[in-house]
Amino acid sequence: MTEQSKGRLVVVGGDAAGMSAASQAKRRYPDMEVVVLEKDQYISYAACGMPYMVSGVVRDADDLFALRIEDAINKRKLDVRLGHEVLSIDPADKKVRFRIAETGLTDDISYDACVIATGAEPIVPPVPGSDLEGVLVLRSYGSGLAVRKYVDQHAPQAGVVVGAGLVGLEMAEALTLRGVKTTVLEMAPGPILGLVPELSRVIEEELASHGVTLLFQTALERVEGVDGRVREVHGGSETFPAGLVLLSVGVKPASALARAAGVDLGVRGAIHVDERAATSVPGLFSAGDCAEQVHGITGKPVFIPQALSANRQGRVAGANAAALIVGKEMTETNPPAYGTIVTKVFDKAVALAGLTLLEAQRAGFDADVVVIKSRSKAHYYPDATPLHVALVFEKGTGRVLGGQLVGSPDAVKRIDVVVTAMSAGLDLEQLSRLDLAYAPPFAPVWDPLLVAANVGKKKI
Amino acid sequence: MTEQSKGRLVVVGGDAAGMSAASQAKRRYPDMEVVVLEKDQYISYAACGMPYMVSGVVRDADDLFALRIEDAINKRKLDVRLGHEVLSIDPADKKVRFRIAETGLTDDISYDACVIATGAEPIVPPVPGSDLEGVLVLRSYGSGLAVRKYVDQHAPQAGVVVGAGLVGLEMAEALTLRGVKTTVLEMAPGPILGLVPELSRVIEEELASHGVTLLFQTALERVEGVDGRVREVHGGSETFPAGLVLLSVGVKPASALARAAGVDLGVRGAIHVDERAATSVPGLFSAGDCAEQVHGITGKPVFIPQALSANRQGRVAGANAAALIVGKEMTETNPPAYGTIVTKVFDKAVALAGLTLLEAQRAGFDADVVVIKSRSKAHYYPDATPLHVALVFEKGTGRVLGGQLVGSPDAVKRIDVVVTAMSAGLDLEQLSRLDLAYAPPFAPVWDPLLVAANVGKKKI
Numbered sequence: 001m002t003e004q005s006k007g008r009l010v011v012v013g014g015d016a017a018g019m020s021a022a023s024q025a026k027r028r029y030p031d032m033e034v035v036v037l038e039k040d041q042y043i044s045y046a047a048c049g050m051p052y053m054v055s056g057v058v059r060d061a062d063d064l065f066a067l068r069i070e071d072a073i074n075k076r077k078l079d080v081r082l083g084h085e086v087l088s089i090d091p092a093d094k095k096v097r098f099r100i101a102e103t104g105l106t107d108d109i110s111y112d113a114c115v116i117a118t119g120a121e122p123i124v125p126p127v128p129g130s131d132l133e134g135v136l137v138l139r140s141y142g143s144g145l146a147v148r149k150y151v152d153q154h155a156p157q158a159g160v161v162v163g164a165g166l167v168g169l170e171m172a173e174a175l176t177l178r179g180v181k182t183t184v185l186e187m188a189p190g191p192i193l194g195l196v197p198e199l200s201r202v203i204e205e206e207l208a209s210h211g212v213t214l215l216f217q218t219a220l221e222r223v224e225g226v227d228g229r230v231r232e233v234h235g236g237s238e239t240f241p242a243g244l245v246l247l248s249v250g251v252k253p254a255s256a257l258a259r260a261a262g263v264d265l266g267v268r269g270a271i272h273v274d275e276r277a278a279t280s281v282p283g284l285f286s287a288g289d290c291a292e293q294v295h296g297i298t299g300k301p302v303f304i305p306q307a308l309s310a311n312r313q314g315r316v317a318g319a320n321a322a323a324l325i326v327g328k329e330m331t332e333t334n335p336p337a338y339g340t341i342v343t344k345v346f347d348k349a350v351a352l353a354g355l356t357l358l359e360a361q362r363a364g365f366d367a368d369v370v371v372i373k374s375r376s377k378a379h380y381y382p383d384a385t386p387l388h389v390a391l392v393f394e395k396g397t398g399r400v401l402g403g404q405l406v407g408s409p410d411a412v413k414r415i416d417v418v419v420t421a422m423s424a425g426l427d428l429e430q431l432s433r434l435d436l437a438y439a440p441p442f443a444p445v446w447d448p449l450l451v452a453a454n455v456g457k458k459k460i
Numbered sequence: 461m462t463e464q465s466k467g468r469l470v471v472v473g474g475d476a477a478g479m480s481a482a483s484q485a486k487r488r489y490p491d492m493e494v495v496v497l498e499k500d501q502y503i504s505y506a507a508c509g510m511p512y513m514v515s516g517v518v519r520d521a522d523d524l525f526a527l528r529i530e531d532a533i534n535k536r537k538l539d540v541r542l543g544h545e546v547l548s549i550d551p552a553d554k555k556v557r558f559r560i561a562e563t564g565l566t567d568d569i570s571y572d573a574c575v576i577a578t579g580a581e582p583i584v585p586p587v588p589g590s591d592l593e594g595v596l597v598l599r600s601y602g603s604g605l606a607v608r609k610y611v612d613q614h615a616p617q618a619g620v621v622v623g624a625g626l627v628g629l630e631m632a633e634a635l636t637l638r639g640v641k642t643t644v645l646e647m648a649p650g651p652i653l654g655l656v657p658e659l660s661r662v663i664e665e666e667l668a669s670h671g672v673t674l675l676f677q678t679a680l681e682r683v684e685g686v687d688g689r690v691r692e693v694h695g696g697s698e699t700f701p702a703g704l705v706l707l708s709v710g711v712k713p714a715s716a717l718a719r720a721a722g723v724d725l726g727v728r729g730a731i732h733v734d735e736r737a738a739t740s741v742p743g744l745f746s747a748g749d750c751a752e753q754v755h756g757i758t759g760k761p762v763f764i765p766q767a768l769s770a771n772r773q774g775r776v777a778g779a780n781a782a783a784l785i786v787g788k789e790m791t792e793t794n795p796p797a798y799g800t801i802v803t804k805v806f807d808k809a810v811a812l813a814g815l816t817l818l819e820a821q822r823a824g825f826d827a828d829v830v831v832i833k834s835r836s837k838a839h840y841y842p843d844a845t846p847l848h849v850a851l852v853f854e855k856g857t858g859r860v861l862g863g864q865l866v867g868s869p870d871a872v873k874r875i876d877v878v879v880t881a882m883s884a885g886l887d888l889e890q891l892s893r894l895d896l897a898y899a900p901p902f903a904p905v906w907d908p909l910l911v912a913a914n915v916g917k918k919k920i
Contacts, residue, residue: 016905049840049900058900063840066905296895307905308898335893342897351897380509380523409901410870416877416896416907423894424884433795434883435756436876437802437811438768440509440518441869445476445526445767447876 007032007325009318010096010111012086012257014038015045016307017288018117019067020314022078025322032322034078035109037098039085042141043069048307050144051167054151055174061145089114089261091281113283113321116258116271117314120251120289120305125162129223134230135245138167147171147246151178156243158183160233162220164191166343168248169203172212173346180244183213185220185235194356196390198371199406206348251305253290266292268303275333277317285321287313296336296423297355297401298363304339338419344409351415354402354422357392366395370428370456374448376411378440387411389452391418391428398427398460405448417449428457467492467785469778470556470571472546472717474498475505476767477748478577479527480774482538485782492782494538495569497558499545502601503529508767510604511627514611515634521605549574549721551741573743573781576718576731577774580711580749580765585622589683594690595705598627607631607706611638616703618643620693622680624651626803628708629663632672633806640704643673645680645695654816656850658831659866666808711765713750726752728763735793737777745781747773756796756883757815757861758823764799798879804869811875814862814882817852826855830888830916834908836871838900847871849912851878851888858887858920865908877909888917 011022014036026034036043044067052058072078083101090097096114099106122137124130134154136147150156159175161168164186175182184191184207190200191207191214207214218236223245225231233240253270255263264280266272271286273279275294279286289305291313313334320330342351360367369392377384385408392402403418405411421431432453438445446454469485471478474496486494496503504527512518532538543561550557556574559566582597584590594614596607610616619635621628624646635642644651644667650660651667651674667674678696683705685691693700713730715723724740726732731746733739735754739746749765751773773794780790802811820827829852837844845868852862863878865871881891892913898905906914 046838046840046900046905048898048905049838052841052900057842058840060840306898308895311905335895338895340895340897342899342902344899344901349902353895353897378506378509380506380518380520381512382517413873413897413902414876416874416894416909417880419895419897420877420880420884420886423890424880424886426880426884430883434876435768435795435798435800435813435879437800437813437873437879438508438766439802439804440506440512441804442802442809442873445506445508445771449876 007112008110009034009113009115009321009325010109011036011115011117012089012096013117013119013288014043014080015117015119015288016310017119017314017317018115019044019072020311021115021117021287021318021321023076024315024318026076026078028319029322029326030077032325036078036080037084037086037096038080038082039101040140040142041082043067043072043080045141047139050138051170051174053144054148054171055177057177061148064141086257089116089257089284091261091284094283111283112325113285115317115321116279116284116286116290117288118254118257118290121254122247123250123252124247125220125249127220127222129225129230130247132223132225132230133228134243135223135247137247138171139251150244151175151180154243156180158241159244159246160185160240160242161246161248163248163250164188164214165248165250166192166341169207169345170343171246171248172207175244175246176210176212181211183215183240185218186214186216187219189216192350192352194358195350195352195404196357196369196371199350199388199390199404202348202388202406203345203350206346210346251289253303255290258286258290267301270303272301276320276330277313277334278320283324285317287317293334293337296338302337302339304337309337338422340415340419342412342415347408348406349409349412351405351412352403353415353419354400355392356402360392360401365401367392367401368395368459370452370459372448372452372455374451375444376408377442378444381440385411387448389448391452391456393428393456393460395460398429398457400426400428400431414449428453428460432457467572468570469494469573469575469781469785470569471496471575471577472549472556473577473579473748474503474540475577475579475748476770477774477777478575479504479532480771481575481577481747481778481781483536484775484778486536486538488779489782489786490537492785496538496540497544497546497556498540498542499561500600500602501542503527503532503540505601507599510598511630511634513604514608514631515637517637521608524601546717549576549717549744551721551744554743571743572785573745575777575781576739576744576746576750577748578714578717578750581714582707583710583712584707585680585709587680587682589685589690590707592683592685592690593688594703595683595707597707598631599711610704611635611640614703616640618701619704619706620645620700620702621706621708623708623710624648624674625708625710626652626801629667629805630803631706631708632667635704635706636670636672641671643675643700645678646674646676647679649676652810652812654818655810655812655864656817656829656831658833659810659848659850659864662808662848662866663805663810666806670806711749713763715750718746718750727761730763732761736780736790737773737794738780743784745777747777753794753797756798762797762799764797769797798882800875800879802872802875807868808866809869809872811865811872812863813875813879814860815852816862820852820861825861827852827861828855828919830912830919832908832912832915834911835904836868837902838904841900845871847908849908851912851916853888853916853920855920858889858917860886860888860891874909888913888920892917
């Protein structure tokens with residue numbers, strides 16, 4: 001795989017996708033010059049771990065780094081430049097213009113190929129008071145540290161989380177564990193978009209039983225403060241005292257730099273890439289939360305910012321960009337995305353993959369859903385807990401289009417079976433025939449997924 | 461599905477396969493007379509739960525019943541006759557001859573179709589002393605109760621388990637939990653046939669750390685006793701004091717009744733059945749631990765006695781036998797078997813599916829295996845534990861032929877992803893592209909299965 005090669009790859013952004021791209025290029029072509037320009041002072045942090053860093057479950061914030069800067073430079077031989085903010089990309093001259101934070105000076109660097117891995121940025125709802133001290137978001141490592149520090153310093157008695165998606169629920173748990181009485185405001189009628197009501201209820205009850213107040217169909221109206229710091233939140237005609245507000249209403253792709261360079265944007269403003277992670281502009285590649293993916297069920301572009309796909313797309317972009325530089329064929333391709341998510345909510349967990357019923361119907365499928373309740377273990381085994389399964393399928397063919405699981409944290413990783421089944425195009429009949437593992441400490445004789453498939457196939 | 465129908469289905473054996481067959485037939489044809497002849501005094505017990513009943517993890521032995529006899533009779537309307545031992549089946553006259561334990565009388569019952577679900581029986585090594593009191597096996601519910609009662613009454617200080625397969629290891633744990641210092645004798649060079657050495661070592665260390673002595677390549681020679689009760693075990697030129705001996709060297713199909721009725725036997729003496737669970741003799745079907753299955757990878761008949769397949773085959777046999785009686789097409793088919801197993805060994809667990817490397821090579825595959833060590837959760841998340849993965853694959857194509865996992869009990873159910881991949885014919889490249897679930901409490905960003913596939917695909 002490795003061989004003599006020359007040329008320079010410039011990677012914009014040093015998080016999961018960027019560092020994966022850089023590392024992959026250097027691994028394949030050790031003689032290639034690989035430069036990573038990162039505007040912040042750190043690389044490769046585990047964004048998904050930040051709620052646990054805030055809660056204190058993860059004690060040492062430094063543990064969140066997947067790759068130490070010294071190792072990136074000394075072991076992987078990457079030219080990583082921290083505090084280098086890219087200002088523009090000039091595809092005609094194949095140059096990247098950047099500003100160095102330390103000196104304030106700007107400079108150019110030429111490239112033979114460039115990977116744009118600028119990630120995503122939190123959406124801040126345009127409401128009055130969103131700029132008050134104590135109104136926080138969770139995205140960058142710095143923002144995570146800021147939340148933890150704010151809780152440490154101010155020990156707010158009450159807090160409001162805006163948005164009941166994954167991060168919102170994780171932060172509701174984290175804040176509760178830190179002693180903050182937490183209210184979650186969500187505009188949708190339930191937590192985690194598309195979760196079927198039976199499963200949603202379990203998550204809602206789990207949050208309520210830990211003292212979290214959930215308010216659905218409730219829009220954030222404004223935040224009010226005293227001396228520039230948050231004091232209360234107004235939403236849904238109510239007022240909530242809040243020493244802290246955490247905004248988690250979603251993220252948007254950080255694609256302004258790419259757009260200014262003439263790169264085509266796609267769905268929801270994400271950078272449009274082909275299967276090889278190439279953008280519409282020759283020599284420019286993109287990977288990670290700023291880039292589109294292709295959905296495995298619909299075959300259509302989607303914006304699903306996720307850690308695994310960022311790592312994967314980074315490898316693909318890095319390998320192909322490097323191949324382009326040395327004049328080799330670009331052989332790597334991005335796998336399709338199934339939007340697989342899993343998260344813990346106190347002592348319960350929820351996992352989803354594929355399409356929700358509404359998404360399936362909107363995508364043109366004649367779809368239905370089967371919902372069952374089973375157990376995580378044999379009924380007589382200690383600590384057997386309820387496990388709820390929903391499978392979305394296509395009427396007529398029985399093709400599996402989506403899956404949802406809610407139960408104890410040790411039980412929901414089964415979503416991966418649904419992902420595998422969808423990736424292979426299996427239908428409910430085929431799913432129902434799988435020889436899944438059974439022993440009393442691990443499952444009932446009929447695994448809950450088999451029960452769901454067995455019940456579902458009668459509705460095909 | 462239900463309709464008017466007449467005729468009589470006789471089911472021989474009232475455990476998982478037999479009761480599944482009977483229930484399925486009655487559900488589809490409520491007017492059909494469904495008779496179950498069971499030689500013991502109970503039905504539908506969870507054999508796999510018995511080690512946990514012996515250990516005391518499951519306190520109430522009655523919990524092991526999946527279906528109460530009253531419910532079978534009153535709710536499911538099955539004519540279940542306990543203490544009815546079938547002596548012979550006469551396919552020419554379509555009659556079954558049985559003896560009633562209570563009275564000692566024999567009688568005949570005619571059938572329109574018959575399902576043979578006689579199960580398997582433990583192999584007792586032909587060594588001197590195997591008939592001593594305190595030399596026990598674990599198979600029937602009665603045998604499980606007997607082991608528990610023996611430990612209750614005699615509180616043996618030391619015990620010997622013969623055989624380090626699943627049941628042997630589960631019983632080593634169970635006896636240890638009951639305070640019995642346990643030695644396991646195994647003729648093979650390691651526990652659980654075909655487990656790769658790296659994974660085997662973890663299980664061996666786990667057993668050793670809980671005080672279990674494991675002796676491999678050690679044959680049981682004889683058992684010696686005092687006053688008819690076991691006192692010591694001789695094996696591998698050593699002597700082991702033993703107040704209890706548990707024989708767990710495997711099971712054989714209970715197929716003598718079928719053979720005497722003229723039914724063709726197949727692999728390892730199991731009853732040969734076609735895909736519809738029909739035997740070679742018209743009107744006779746078979747399901748469960750007495751019957752063959754077809755292996756999903758090799759397509760060849762195998763003897764893999766397992767709870768899930770017994771339930772499944774029972775449903776197929778019951779549905780098809782009933783269809784035959786009413787003159788309908790037999791539409792149900794047995795799914796292929798992948799030999800999926802999972803078990804807990806103290807605080808570790810092991811799961812296997814598909815072929816081991818040796819089995820793959822013997823089946824004619826140019827096979828190889830990749831073995832990796834990863835973690836059950838993100839490296840910074842509390843209680844992240846080592847997770848070992850082995851994937852057996854075909855050289856050239858990369859087709860997945862088998863999988864093995866050893867790690868904490870919450871991590872090894874991932875074997876089901878391997879089962880699904882094998883069932884769909886996926887190769888390592890396809891496995892490596894799956895969008896498996898990630899969040900810090902559930903997996904590293906790259907799930908250990910993806911790591912194994914990524915490493916393995918370089919060896920294809």
